[in-house]
Amino acid sequence: MKRISFFILVSGIILFLLMYRWVDYREKELTDVLHAEEIIDVSYTYVPQGSDQFENTELGNPQALKELLGFLSQYKVKKTGLRDFESRYPEEQLNLHFIYTDGFATYSSLFERDVVLAGENQYKVINGPLDQEWVEEFKKKYLLGSNGQ
Incomplete structure (x- = not known):
């Protein structure tokens, strides 16, 4: 009887771990991964090429946030693992810092062509890939200000 109970327990644990991995690595909406329904604002990090300086710009515009989340909602992603990333398109990066409803939980994300x-x-x-033309227009309109960095 003890062997059967042990076998059932081990089988249950293995089944749970397999299901967890399957759910974690399946194809998902990008906005689901980002928990978009809880995002209240976005901060953009601008790093000029060849510089170690950076600037943060907070979006602070509910309409722009809605526009950004609408854009991101069209993409589906699949987890490939933990961060192990080497940039192939540094000029196409979008560095965003999401601010959530609890005010403390912030989420730093990097978007580059076909990697998030x-x-x-x-x-x-x-x-x-991500629509770079749309991203550049959005950055000019809402994030880079009047100086067009």
Whole structure:
């Protein structure tokens, strides 16, 4: 009887771990990964090429946030593992810092063509690449200010 109980317990644990991994690595909406329904603002980190200086710009515009989340909602991603990333397109990076409803939980994310780094995880954009033209227009309109950095 003890062997059967032990076998059932071990089988249950293995089944739980397999299901957890399957759910974690399945294809998801990018906005689900980012927990978009809880985002109240976004901060953009601008790093000029060849510089170690950076500037943070807070979006502070609910309409722009809605526009950004609408754009991100069209993409599906699949987790590829933990952050193990080497940039192939540094000129196409979008560094965002998401501010959530609890005010403390912030989430730093990097978007680059077909890769998304969110928290400690790395995702591949399934239906990418990200529309760089849209990203550049959004940055000019809301994030870079009048000087056009």
